[in-house]
Amino acid sequence: MNTDTMNLDLSEEQLAFAAEARAWLAEHVPATPLPSMDTAEGFAAHRAWEAELARGGWSVVSWPEEFGGRGAGLIEWVLFEEEYYRAGAPTRAAQNGISLLAPILFGHGTDAQRERFLRPMTDGSLIWAQAWSEPESGSDLASIRSTARRDEERGGWILNGQKTWSSRAPWADRGFGLFRSDPAAQRHRGLTYFLFPLDAEGITIRPIAQLDGTTGFAEIFLDDVFVADEDVLGEPGDGWRVAMSTAGNERGLSLRSPGRFCAATDRLIDLWHTHQEQEPLAQDAVVDAWIKSEAYRLYTWGTVSTLQDGGDVGAEGSVNKVFWSELDIALHGTALALLGPEAELRGPSAVSNGRWIEDYVFSLGGPIYAGTNEIQRNIIAERLLGLPRGGDGRKTS
Amino acid sequence: MKFVISDEQRALAEALEQIIEGAGGTGVARAWAAGDRAPGQELWAHLAELGMLGLCIDEADGGMGGTPVDLVVAFEQLGYHAVPGPYLESAALLPDLVNPAIREGLIDGSVIATAAIPGLLTYALDSASSTHSFIVNPDSISLAKAGEPIGSIDETRTLSELQATESATTLDEQLVATAIDRATLGCAAVLLGAGERLLHEAVEYAKIRRQFGRAIGEYQALKHQLADVRVALTFARPLINGAALDLGSPAGPRSVSAAKVAAGDAALLAARVALQVHGAIGYTQEHDLSLWITRVHALLGAWGTARYHRNRVASFILSPVSQLAPVA
Numbered sequence: 001m002n003t004d005t006m007n008l009d010l011s012e013e014q015l016a017f018a019a020e021a022r023a024w025l026a027e028h029v030p031a032t033p034l035p036s037m038d039t040a041e042g043f044a045a046h047r048a049w050e051a052e053l054a055r056g057g058w059s060v061v062s063w064p065e066e067f068g069g070r071g072a073g074l075i076e077w078v079l080f081e082e083e084y085y086r087a088g089a090p091t092r093a094a095q096n097g098i099s100l101l102a103p104i105l106f107g108h109g110t111d112a113q114r115e116r117f118l119r120p121m122t123d124g125s126l127i128w129a130q131a132w133s134e135p136e137s138g139s140d141l142a143s144i145r146s147t148a149r150r151d152e153e154r155g156g157w158i159l160n161g162q163k164t165w166s167s168r169a170p171w172a173d174r175g176f177g178l179f180r181s182d183p184a185a186q187r188h189r190g191l192t193y194f195l196f197p198l199d200a201e202g203i204t205i206r207p208i209a210q211l212d213g214t215t216g217f218a219e220i221f222l223d224d225v226f227v228a229d230e231d232v233l234g235e236p237g238d239g240w241r242v243a244m245s246t247a248g249n250e251r252g253l254s255l256r257s258p259g260r261f262c263a264a265t266d267r268l269i270d271l272w273h274t275h276q277e278q279e280p281l282a283q284d285a286v287v288d289a290w291i292k293s294e295a296y297r298l299y300t301w302g303t304v305s306t307l308q309d310g311g312d313v314g315a316e317g318s319v320n321k322v323f324w325s326e327l328d329i330a331l332h333g334t335a336l337a338l339l340g341p342e343a344e345l346r347g348p349s350a351v352s353n354g355r356w357i358e359d360y361v362f363s364l365g366g367p368i369y370a371g372t373n374e375i376q377r378n379i380i381a382e383r384l385l386g387l388p389r390g391g392d393g394r395k396t397s
Numbered sequence: 398m399k400f401v402i403s404d405e406q407r408a409l410a411e412a413l414e415q416i417i418e419g420a421g422g423t424g425v426a427r428a429w430a431a432g433d434r435a436p437g438q439e440l441w442a443h444l445a446e447l448g449m450l451g452l453c454i455d456e457a458d459g460g461m462g463g464t465p466v467d468l469v470v471a472f473e474q475l476g477y478h479a480v481p482g483p484y485l486e487s488a489a490l491l492p493d494l495v496n497p498a499i500r501e502g503l504i505d506g507s508v509i510a511t512a513a514i515p516g517l518l519t520y521a522l523d524s525a526s527s528t529h530s531f532i533v534n535p536d537s538i539s540l541a542k543a544g545e546p547i548g549s550i551d552e553t554r555t556l557s558e559l560q561a562t563e564s565a566t567t568l569d570e571q572l573v574a575t576a577i578d579r580a581t582l583g584c585a586a587v588l589l590g591a592g593e594r595l596l597h598e599a600v601e602y603a604k605i606r607r608q609f610g611r612a613i614g615e616y617q618a619l620k621h622q623l624a625d626v627r628v629a630l631t632f633a634r635p636l637i638n639g640a641a642l643d644l645g646s647p648a649g650p651r652s653v654s655a656a657k658v659a660a661g662d663a664a665l666l667a668a669r670v671a672l673q674v675h676g677a678i679g680y681t682q683e684h685d686l687s688l689w690i691t692r693v694h695a696l697l698g699a700w701g702t703a704r705y706h707r708n709r710v711a712s713f714i715l716s717p718v719s720q721l722a723p724v725a
């Protein structure tokens with residue numbers, strides 16, 4: 001067969017890999033859903049699930065074997081994710097570390113850092129929180145004010161300031177974030193990337209209840225927190241460049257794999273079968289959710305092909321992020337329309353224990369985190385379409 | 398697994414672009430609309446020489462033996478350049494349904510054929526400029542004659558109802574269904590091409606048109622609308638390519654319908670936004686933007702409406718036995 005011809009064919013090995021994943025998941029995925037990850041009890045259960053995944057060798061399939069992976073390719077990763085969501089497996093508590101931090105550690109970390117941090121990331125024993133946003137710095141991340149002061153004597157840095165909206169910080173073990181290490185430097189310059197323990201002396205974590213009432217994120221106050229040189233990622237002062245290599249990952253391939261939307265669409269179709277009389281007009285919305293999930297699934301194969309050919313996702317990741325975040329809300333909103341007066345219910349008397357409304361509320365955050373959709377549209381317009389920057393020439397993408 | 402077009406397909410697209418531009422680009426559509434068919438017929442002959450008219454016909458039958466992916470690559474170009482004429486009918490729908498003599502004529506360009514499909518393609522396009530008109534039924538085909546010409550909002554399109562002039566020749570239903578889906582998929586690709594061109598024109602205009610002392614492309618209100626067009630087109634494309642791979646398989650009709658819906662929605666958004674970005678100049682017939690705006694609106698209702706195609710997707714995914722089956 002001409003391998004240059006467009007095709008979606010999978011090799012015997014790839015199909016066998018997917019089958020192996022499916023079989024393992026069928027046997028190990030908890031029969032009753034774990035309690036919400038955004039509660040102490042639920043977080044512990046999700047940590048245990050990460051350990052279980054690691055024991056099966058499924059927690060980081062695409063990583064090299066020496067760090068606990070299977071050395072699998074991108075195609076296998078997508079297949080695994082498809083199986084993972086189809087099996088209804090728990091949300092990954094380790095996601096921040098695995099998909100945002102690890103790629104940077106592989107690219108910019110020291111051997112010692114890779115040794116210390118990567119393996120524990122794979123079995124739930126080291127869970128990371130992303131500490132980027134600050135009260136005055138959301139979309140405009142380069143304006144951050146939290147500081148790092150050099151401490152030559154102890155061979156490290158003293159961190160001060162405040163981070164916020166840090167997902168899973170209430171229960172996570174370590175944080176990664178940017179601090180201004182050169183007070184004279186402006187904006188993107190003079191920032192340093194730190195990896196710090198969340199139980200270090202001088203750190204206070206204040207959980208924040210989210211829309212659904214659970215404490216999914218937290219404020220992190222840093223008051224003269226000492227961090228040794230070994231916990232600096234990349235060169236001091238080079239933090240922006242280092243950090244931006246995760247931004248692409250977050251928006252592009254790794255944050256939302258298509259399996260998630262395909263699985264949710266399958267459940268939406270089931271819901272339509274039992275609830276269609278509630279909202280006869282919802283049929284088109286169900287069809288559109290299916291079409292868009294399918295578009296996303298196929299688009300991802302295109303991205304995988306491009307990456308395998310040595311191409312780059314680049315600003316295309318922004319197109320991706322706008323699409324999946326809007327799809328997610330439309331899909332879950334359709335479920336609420338089908339549920340009608342039952343839509344608001346939570347707990348055991350609700351359909352699927354209230355999962356639809358909870359997942360809907362979760363979807364509402366999609367256009368905000370990982371760079372708001374307005375910022376993504378700026379990026380698409382300026383970097384993909386080549387439109388000029390705004391009036392004052394300031395970079396807003 | 399490889400889900401991007403090949404170098405050869407990129408070359409095909411470039412070759413088409415050169416030929417169309419060489420024939421006068423949008424000037425061909427302008428002339429066609431004004432009743433001067435010569436440039437369009439000349440382009441038709443050139444494209445026949447390139448093999449475009451026999452793209453989907455087996456090499457054994459004198460065609461190019463191309464794949465449905467080749468077909469959508471080609472039709473996207475026709476949409477991008479607003480090429481007029483019954484290409485979907487002649488190059489995608491009819492080759493498998495007509496007798497060998499006519500098929501030969503289709504390939505070499507001596508036959509220009511159009512068609513109507515009751516319930517799906519109500520009006521035949523450009524009958525008067527065609528050598529043959531056909532009525533295609535689910536299990537048969539017959540030669541037909543055209544009724545009174547009817548104008549379209551797209552001035553390159555002259556439409557008519559058809560009346561059979563001979564008794565129908567029986568055809569295999571599956572063969573007809575796949576042929577219709579092939580042309581419908583081609584239509585989705587034309588819509589994608591038109592949408593891409595509308596976006597391109599709007600972006601270029603936004604860079605040069607100045608108001609309040611700035612390029613209008615600096616204004617976020619326009620940037621974000623254009624970004625949304627980029628998103629919609631980017632996610633229509635994989636559905637079209639995926640449907641090309643599925644064509645002729647049991648999933649074919651479902652995938653073709655999904656592609657037509659997504660391409661139609663994306664192209665319509667592109668048309669609306671491109672017009673808005675241009676302001677009044679875009680609202681004129683004189684500006685070339687009108688070629689794609691009117692083409693998009695014309696094609697939304699042809700080859701099955703969005704209603705028809707959403708229902709067809711629903712009949713697959715919402716029937717009790719089906720599920721969202723991955724290709725794997």
Ligand SMILES: Cc1cc2nc3c(=O)[nH]c(=O)nc-3n(C[C@H](O)[C@H](O)[C@H](O)COP(=O)(O)OP(=O)(O)OC[C@H]3O[C@@H](n4cnc5c(N)ncnc54)[C@H](O)[C@@H]3O)c2cc1C
Binds near residue numbers: 131139164166371
């Ligand atoms: C559920 C959730 C989880 C999160 N998890 C984390 C986490 O783990 N770690 C972390 O560091 N942060 C996290 N965040 C924070 C997130 O990164 C920020 O909310 C985001 O960057 C936006 O910042 P902001 O909330 O301060 O909004 P702002 O930046 O103040 O924006 C407010 C509004 O103004 C718009 N806006 C701002 N600038 C522009 C512009 N140039 N052009 C057009 N519109 C503009 C925005 O799009 C938005 O609509 C999380 C947020 C949510 C909702």
